[in-house]
Every structure is written in structure tokens, then in C-alpha cells.
Amino acid sequence: MGGASRQGKYDAGMERNAANFVPLSPLPFLARAASVFPDRPAILHAGGTTSYRAFRDRAVRLASALDGNGIGRGDTVAALLPNGPAMLEAHFGVPMARAVLNAINTRLDAATIGFILDHGEARAILVDREFIPLLRAALGHCAARPLIIEVDDPPCPETARGETLGGIAYEALLAGGDPGWAWLRPEDEWDAIALNYTSGTTGRPKGVVYHHRGAHLLALGNVTAGDIARHPVYLWTLPMFHCNGWCFPWTITALAGTHVCLRHVRGPEMWRLIAAHGVTHLCGAPIVMATLLDVPVAERPRLENTPTFLTAAAPPPEAVLAAMAEAGFRVCHVYGLTEVYGPAVVNEWNEAWDALPAEDRARKMARQGVRYQALEGLTVADPETLLPMPADGETIGEVLMRGNVVMKGYLKDEAATEAAFAGGWFHTGDLGVMHPDSYIQLKDRAKDIIISGGENISSIEVEDALYRHASVAVAAVVAMPDERWGESPCAFVELKPGAGATEDELIAFVRGAIAHYKAPRRVVFTTVPRTSTGKVQKHVLRRLARGDDAPPGDER
Amino acid sequence: MGGASRQGKYDAGMERNAANFVPLSPLPFLARAASVFPDRPAILHAGGTTSYRAFRDRAVRLASALDGNGIGRGDTVAALLPNGPAMLEAHFGVPMARAVLNAINTRLDAATIGFILDHGEARAILVDREFIPLLRAALGHCAARPLIIEVDDPPCPETARGETLGGIAYEALLAGGDPGWAWLRPEDEWDAIALNYTSGTTGRPKGVVYHHRGAHLLALGNVTAGDIARHPVYLWTLPMFHCNGWCFPWTITALAGTHVCLRHVRGPEMWRLIAAHGVTHLCGAPIVMATLLDVPVAERPRLENTPTFLTAAAPPPEAVLAAMAEAGFRVCHVYGLTEVYGPAVVNEWNEAWDALPAEDRARKMARQGVRYQALEGLTVADPETLLPMPADGETIGEVLMRGNVVMKGYLKDEAATEAAFAGGWFHTGDLGVMHPDSYIQLKDRAKDIIISGGENISSIEVEDALYRHASVAVAAVVAMPDERWGESPCAFVELKPGAGATEDELIAFVRGAIAHYKAPRRVVFTTVPRTSTGKVQKHVLRRLARGDDAPPGDER
8 A cells, every 4th residue: 555654765865856847838849849940830821931930039029028018927918819920929928928828709899808808917918900999999898908019910901900009019029029038937837827718608707727737738638639740730720719729829839830820710711721731730610610611612622631620619410520521621529618728528539430330420429538648537427426427328417527737727716716626626517428438428518408307308419410400500409498398498490591491390300310308399490699709699599488588798 | 027926816726636636647548548449459469469458457456466465655566577568567557556666677687686676675576487597596686575476478488487486476466456446646746656777887777766747748758759640559679678668658558559569579570560560660779770670671571551660879870771761661769868768859850851862861860869848958068067068069068958757866876866966957978069950969978988189089970980881880989098199099890791891991991081080099800798788888898998808797
């Protein structure tokens, strides 16, 4: 068994020292890439190329300029930026000054941004000219008065540029910085590196804090999860304001790969860049796959390689998987939350499944999967007792996570942090099952479950069934009050252009596909409302299903 | 700048807890592989296959049996084993009981092994039947009385089996173990996981202690350094008693790859296994490449893929590189020491070099290279002042390293530990230069430098020049006393079979290749003496060069 004293001879005279202990951080990834591959293309943007030498020099200039402005350890530097070079530079330059990067979702409303600037105590903000009107409005909602650094991105159309707020021009700031400055490692690997606000469908957004240790480990965890070889070519379809782009600014740099920037996610431009630069990897929600697939086959360039598309947020439907394969992509399904640095669970593909019929393959692919190497614990359990549910693929419990890629906590919210970590596990709030082979599958958000006649109905399962109908483009299912059953499923459906289907037809179709009691009792044909980040606004649908038409604004 | 207080809001209420902090360790790699890929082949040996499920079960059985025998945290479990399944199982099973694995070089003499068993305080030892006579002799040299666990490996020839020492049979021990036992994570990632004695050309061997954190980080560092995709097939040509096989027992398991065991490194068997199992990676000193290349082309099977050979210990000569390429291998040159878990420096290949003439490519490949992602600092400096030498490719300094893959220290030797870490850097004792592109190149061991007329002569440079002569098979150069110059180079040369060359001819050849003063003043044609691990015994040669023929035993 061995007590603590037994480690004795293996501890005596072997304390940590400067030679054998260095705080883990993703920052040395850039220093190494710039030293070993100074001339390799680090960033492609708007027809220009930034080498790794220049990438490092610009990041260090940014760090030294922030330091020169009195910004340092524990200070927040916000960013309202598209997926361009400045955002990548900020992922290194801000923490190289020991400051904390707060990349803000540019699709949020001004009031929410104002709340974030106040709550995060932003000392400075990097803002693209396009988002200056948004920032101006946000500043009207808050007390924060950050140093404003204005980024003038050449491809930003003249008509989209807001009038200057009188801040420092980003290029002028860099020009005043020192590329030879001795950038700062974190004092402790537990120091904060980034602050990311949850999009939260209800209540105030919470500030999720990442530390250097976790960012290092998840960035390298992406390498094995995505099976990424060195020098990848990565297309920036996933916004870097979502979980720091799932840590890919650090992952791609660790492998001395090429970041291909993309100001706006548009199908033809994606295809052009993928073909022109031999893109090997890209990430995004299913809507990004749909955008790719919307481009007619005749208008797609020929691809020389098979890019890997890492997707999260919703299981990729069978039809989309088939279309992606036909379009020349490999799809990898991952799952995570802001609180775990982006993806921490991966649908590890077993080659034995290649031989399955398409429908069964899609079912395997729909499962969220198993833990990243960097996530030490993943279970489906009773959230109160923490006892694991049977691994039968049927018993629903809460998905719990534990490990070094779980957030440091919520900023200035000890109660929420404690609740999230109750019992030594991070409570995701997602409901799912554990299959006998240890793969987890989400069944619902805790609040999205439909309880009908004492039976739990997963709205995802009903939605999946609807998606199998040839006419359905979008399906969203919520609970509606039901006198007899308590609740019953109500479906909101968008049909494909030119397609037709009746309510009765769809209900009968679902009854033919899954258990009868799970079929919707009502189908509403409508445009399904989404948040700025593309999430279906289920709270809006629930209100509609209840017959309550009050405006949804106050529930945000 | 930001003082320590400034991290304030990013620390308050965000301490480490069980949900967001787990000690880093390579042990969960096996648990994950067995859970996600239970049926994949983990170990191929003697015609049989061990699945990942069985690999985990056997490792956990071993851990529980050790625990049942009172062996736990801080206890040493030694191993005298070939590269077979028991050795792989020990790499997980021993630390799963919180004990420390001490894999001993089976080529050592009995007295040295006795010293190691005493110094390491071995509580148990796993011994292959072939090494029982060696162990019996070693026990005659020491006071240690470890629990003896005898491994009966089927392919061990009957004639090679020593008579039992009356220990427990390994399979009986496992049979009494519990595959469902809750194996133990380390209490702290700084806890020891392994003990490896340096082969040391002089003095007593030193016990290098590895911790779980470093083993985790180097194991995954191998993935990016070797650019290894998932499910590699790895041939065990590198002994696991060298730096735990450079941490590859953990690397390959992390990627759910296949370990192909090899009891003895023999050319035809290597070729057979490489072709039969589609080996993707193997490691070893240049002598292993020579063994591969010794097999006549007509007797080699056809390879379907291009295996990567990671080599260390000496720069691969141009002719060997060409022959390996022709034989269908990619060569990757790495460099390290026991104190840094095996390799920590890699000759990162720049595709631009592919276009160079063969000779220049070989020169690039001969350089040791740049730091692993997992090694945070690598420099060539003055060992006293720690000031870096100019990166001019010429000024010789000591190679210094710093980072999380530097050992915890030397067991029970605080003085040596302190000296090794003087000034916050690990002093390798190797002399080298830093090239302008930040690649390091070794020039000599500190003690192997030849100082002639006040000029430093690198014995490696002289050896390299000799190797370029078509008749030279092996060359080793040491200092010999010289009345006029203080010291001068003396070369010991083995000629290729059937080749001829005279002393004058070789001296003239070297004078034509490098600076005149560096040419050997004497060439001795002889068999070059090597240690059990294949290192040239320069101390023996130095004695010969001095005309001192005393036996070398006392200098070990």
C-alpha cells in the first residue's frame, strides 16, 4: 500500500528547481516554431503571407507594447475581432505580457458586451473597424473605459468601417513595440491565460477562466484527437471567440502549421481556400458543413487531399455525413463546452465500423464519444449521488468531467464555481447515456428533456427522427403542456426549398421510426429562431409551445 | 508589468480541486486504450497477440499482486528482462501500485547489478529465466534480497534457461492478482515512476529518477517529434532498459498502437516482422541500422510502407543514410541522455533541405537539432558563466537543458544532483556548437576533447573525416600525449572486410578533408573496444594511446 513517508528516498534532495520544472504554457510553441521554421508560412490572409518569424515578432511587439502601457499580470485585454491575423497575434501577445485574453463574441448585443467589459474589468480592447459601432454602443452600457486599439483589416469593406473612436491604431502600437523584448512566461502554470464568456441561453453570461496548463494540454490534446500530422494547413471557419477557437491557435502553431484566415464564412470562398492552399483541417458546427455543401458540385474546385472536418454542437446527421464524404471530407465528431476549453470528448473512430451500412455508421458517428487523452475523467452519473449510471446505452444521467482541461472556475462567481465542481466533478448540465463500449451519447440538455407520462423523452431523438424525412431541413423539439401526459413533444420544422409535407405525415413518419409515445403531438411549420451563435433558441420555442407570446428579451 | 497581487481576481475562489486538477501520468494511457480499443492488438510476441483489454488486465493484476505483497509507494521493483510482454506490463503494472520501476541493463556485469540492487533498495525483481544465472551472481555481490519473480518466456531456448532461484512464477503471480483492482494514480505528479542507472564510462553508475509528469510529457512529446499517427506499429529494437525505451512503452500505448516484441535484435527477424506487421516506427543506435543493412538485398522482404527509424547515440553517416533510404526507411535523428528520459532533442527536418546534394543533406542530418516541444530550454553555453555561446556553428560550449523532461535528480546523491543542476540548467557534459539556425551539433563529450597547441580539436570531427574514407568501417579518436603540442589525436580504426589502407594514406586523407592540425598523428588498426551498450570505450583507447596497458576494470 505505501504511506506518504514511503516516497522518502525518491523525494530527498529532488525538489523542483529551475532546471527540471517549467510552468506548462502554449506560449513557447510560437517561440519554437519561429526559431526552427522562421520562413514557413504561419498566416495566410487577404493574399498576403506572414512567416513564423514575423508572427513571433508581431506577437512580441504586441506584448511589449501592452507592457509599456502598464498592462500585465492579471489584467484583462478584450478583443472584438474577426478570424484575422490580429486575433492570432493576440492569442500569444496578450499572455506574453502575462495579461488575460478575453475574446468576445462579435454577434452579441451591445448591452451584453458592455456587461462583459465591466465584469471582466477590461484594461484594453482590440477592435476591428467593422465592430467599432458595436463597441461604441457597448461603452454606452458600461463603466469600463479600456484602452482602445483599432485594427484596420485591409479586406474589411470601406462601407463596413465604423468611424474611429480615437483609439491607438494597432499597427502604430506594434511599430512602437520591441520585437526583441524578453516576453514573459507565466509565473505559475495555474495563472489565467484567457477569459471566455458562456453564451448562456438564460441569465447573465459567466466568465470562464482558462489557465496556461490547461491551454497547453488541450492544444496538444487536439493533435492526438484529430490525428494531425506536422505542418497542417488549417482553415479558420470556427470563430476564435468560441473557446479560443478550441485552442487551435496554439495547436496549429505547435505543429508549425499554416493558419488560413477567413473574415466571413462563405461557401465559395471556403472551397477556393481549401483547394488553393491544400487545407488539411477545419472546424465548425454543422451549419458550416451545410454552407460548404450548399455550393453546387459544378462550382466546387477539385481537392487534391481529404481535409478533416472536426464538428461539434450537434451530431452530424447521416445525410450530411454522406454528402461530406462525397464532397471529399473526413468528418470527426467532437464534443465539449466552454468550461473544458472547447472539445474534450471525441468520437474515436474504430476502423471495424467502416464495414457497417451507412445508417449504422451514422449512428456510431452520432455518439459524442470518449474522453480526450487530456481529459482524465468522463462519466454519466446521478448528479446528486455521483454514482455512475449503468453503461447500457439507455439510462440517462448527467455527463460529468474531471481533468486538467477543466476550467479554473467562473470569474468572480464562487457560488457558481462551487456548484459546477460539486463532489469533485465538473457538472456539464448535459444529459446522456453511457454505451456498453464506454462511448457517451447526449440525450438532452438538462432543461430540454420532455417528461411525458413519467417517461423521459429526449428531444434530440425526436429531432433525429424528423431529420430522416426527406423534406425536413431543420427540426427543433420542445415540451408543450399536455393535460393528459403532463408534457408532450412539440416540433418546429423548416422544410427544404420546394419540399412539401403535412403535420399528419411527419407525425406518422416519426411514429414509424421511434417509440410511439415519443412522436410529436404537434408540428409547427416555421423559421426556427437561433441565437447569434447559431444555437436554436429553445426558450423561445418553449414559450411559443406554451402559447405564451411574450418577448424573449428578458430571459437572456 | 503586474505584480503578484494583480492576478487577484483570476485566483480568488479558483483553487485546484479534484474536478480541475489531476496529476499528470502516463498510466491513464493504458486505461483509455483498453476502454476505447479493447480488441485491438496491443502486443505481438512469439506468434501470439495480446489485446488491449488483456494488456490492461495483466498490468492491473501485476499491480494488485505487488500491492498484496506489501509493495507500494516509493518501493523499487527491478527488472532483468528482454523486450517482451512482461517488460511492457511492468511499465504500467509497477507504477499502478505506486512503486518505481528500475529496468536494469541485462548486459551489465554481476557486480554492477549487485550494486544497483543495493543502491536502489529493490524490494522485488522481475527476471527472465535467461538472466537467472546473472541474477544469482549479482545477489552474491549485494545485501539486497528482493522478492524474485521469474518470467518464463516461451521463445527463450531451453538451453538458455537458468535453473530457478525458487522465486514466484510470473504467471502464478498474475493469476493471483485481481484484474478489477482499482489501480492507483500517483498522489503527486512529482512522484517517481522509474529509476534508470547511467551506464557511466567512469565511476559508479548513478540512479536517475523520472517522475510521472515528465514521463507523460515526453511520451506525448515523442508523438509530435516523430510525427506519429494513431495506431502505430512499433518494433522493439531499442532495449526498454535504456531510459524506459525512450518512453515508447507509454507513447505507443497512448496512440493505441501495436508493440511488436523482439527478444534479440537479429537482421532477418527484424525484416520479417517489419514486413509481416507493417511496422511504422522503430528506434535504435546506428548499430541497429547496420544490422538491418547487413541483410543482403535479395533476402529482404518487400515493404508496403516506409517505416521511420529514430536513431540516437551518434550522427548517422551519409553512407548509412543513403543505404537506409534505398532500403525503404525514413531516418529521424534524435539526441538525449538518460537524465532527460531518452531523446529530448530532434533533428527537425526542413523540407527545403530535400533539394540539397546527398552530402549536404547528410551534414544537415548529422546535427542533433532543436528541442522537443516538451523540453523548454536548450542552449550551448559557457558552463561557468552560463552565457550562451555565439550561434556561429563554431564556438564550442556545453550543451545545457531545462524543462519538464529533465530528471527529478540522482537517487541518494544530492551532491551530484546539485552539480548537474548548477545555475538552474541541467549540464549534459556534452560539448557542442549552436548553428545560426538554432540547431545544435555535438562536438565532443567534455572529457573527449583534444587540446593541441592550445586549440580544441573535436574527436568527432576527426572521426567523421575518417569515416568518409571508403575503407574505414569504425573510427575512434582520442588524445595522446605529444611533447610538442601537449596532446595530439590518435585514431583507432577498423577496416571494412577485404579493404586495405595504410596509416600514411589515412592521415593524408584527413589532412585533405579538415584543418591540418586536426589530422591524427598516429593510426592504430585494431578492433575498437565497446561497452555492453555499444559505446566506444574511449577510456580504454586513451590508456592504449598513453602506452599504459593496465586493465580498465578499476575505472568503471
